[in-house]
Amino acid sequence: MKILVTGGAGYVGATVTRLLLDAGHQVDVVDDLSRNDDRQIPVEANFHQVRVQDIAQVLTPGSGFDAVLHFAGLIAAGESMTHPQWHWDNNTRASLALLDAIQAAAVPRLVFSSTAAVYGEPEEVPIVETAATNPVNTYGDTKLAVDRAIASITRASELGAISLRYFNVAGAHTCTDGSMIGERHTPETHLIPLALDTAAGLREKFTLFGDDYPTPDGTCVRDYIHVTDLAHAHLLAIDAINPGEHQIYNIGNGIGFSNKQVLDAVRQVTGVTFETETAPRRPGDPAVLYASSELAQRDLGWKPMRPDIEAIVADAWAFNQLGRRSVMGPSLT
Template sequence: MKVLVTGGAGYIGSVVAQQLLRADHEVIVLDDLSKGHADAVLPGATWHQGGLAEAAEVLDPSVDAVIHLAAKSLVGESVEHPERYWHGNIVASLGLLDAMRDAGVQRMVFSSTAAVYGNPITETIVEDHPAAPINPYGASKLAIDHMLTAEAKAHGLAAVSLRYFNVGGASDGLGERHDPETHLIPNLLKAAAGRGGTAKLFGTDYPTPDGTAVRDYIHILDLAAAHLQAMEWVRPGTHEIFNLGTGVGSSVRQVIDAVERVTGRTVPVEEHPRRAGDPATLVASGQKARDVLGWAPQHTLEDIIRDAWAHL
């Protein structure tokens, strides 16, 4: 297939593009480098530097599918500046859908988020869990999910939304290097390596066994595999949602312990109050993706940390 990857110079997008190329797909990367890196666009991919507003310039009937990863994705920023998320996620994605429709491209895999569920009311989240986002980031992604449902019904779009949780790890030189880095594992690793000062632990009074937030961590390679499987699976006129997760949650303190085991180093940590908009627990079942897509995670939390440590 000929596939457009929006945000393909970012962390997740670059690994998805890498796996597409390895599967002998033709890859076009559209990225404005606001968060991505030019050197993350791999040889073999065609790169167009630009935002989603430029999608019409690279879409034509020869494109078979779009994997839509470009987005603003910082929970804290979304609370402080929600307008950036209305424009950068909702309005921009509507423009992408318009460009796809005009070009006759009718297959999309969308990078959604577990943040659409807000504070879960069940221990493990399945796809029919009520969507009640507690921050503008999650609300913006949910709005795009609604767009895809309507687009599929009205115009025959074949769409899948992948709602996933905390992603980590690395793949052959491609790993996290956000600026600023807000993700837990790379910040813990930097602190362990003596390169990032003291790691920050946000919230020690959550209603969890050890008081710290619990998340479901998934390896970047498992995540990329799900995007490729979803792209092959999509059905015309339908919009399906799949949660991607291991079904096992790890608290921040448990992740700190795992980092110390893998690296053999002590992680200096300072405690801070909770961040606005952060739920206490987010754990996905992932069973629907297993049953329908044939997808299953192959990597453990220790694998994620080990690969990220090697990449650091």
């Protein structure tokens, strides 16, 4: 297939691009490099430095793409509460421009990178796809709006789409040549890479946001999924798309780990004891989020192969020790 990947310079997008190329697909990557550089884009992919808002420059009638995998967007829930306009522009408005271009180019398949944040504070866990959607942050609001737009468009056309609602992605992907793809967000807001930076001495101390949640140890509980497992779900999703249908699948381990448990895993893996300070809760952080992935296992034939939190942290630590660099591609900087 000829496949277009938006946000392909990012952590998940680059990992999926690598797996698509390994599977023999032709891949074009679109990324504006506003939050990444090009170091993790596989050199075999055709790269276009374009904003998704301007995707029609690449996704043109007659361009011959068989599928679009849409990862581009902002991901920091805390930032979405302080700068909501950024998220509405980069997540929702850009996605609507992409949907327009997909229809104009007659692309038959779309896989959308959605999020567990659409569920907000769930009434029950593990969370199933039929659970109520009630986001508690702007990030979740913007992603849910795109899910709804996709549902409307698939009902009115032959476009087939699958939304994959991620839980917390972590770890690092090891490529066949021994290089690695890992988290390199700018700015970094995710717990595991921040804790590993602290263990590596790159940060003076780790800040834990909130220890008064209604959970066993007072800290947030999250479902951590290995990035390679998540990437495999996308390849399976492409083949499971039906024309004129929009399907939604949760992709997670189905296991909840508290922030304190994750920090303990980081200390165990690295052998480093580091200082932790507690700060107030961040706005828009639900107390507990973990998935039921039974539907994805049944329909897609997918299951997590790396569910152990220590193994996930160990892969992320290996990437950290490589200097958080990938040797996969040239740098524009």
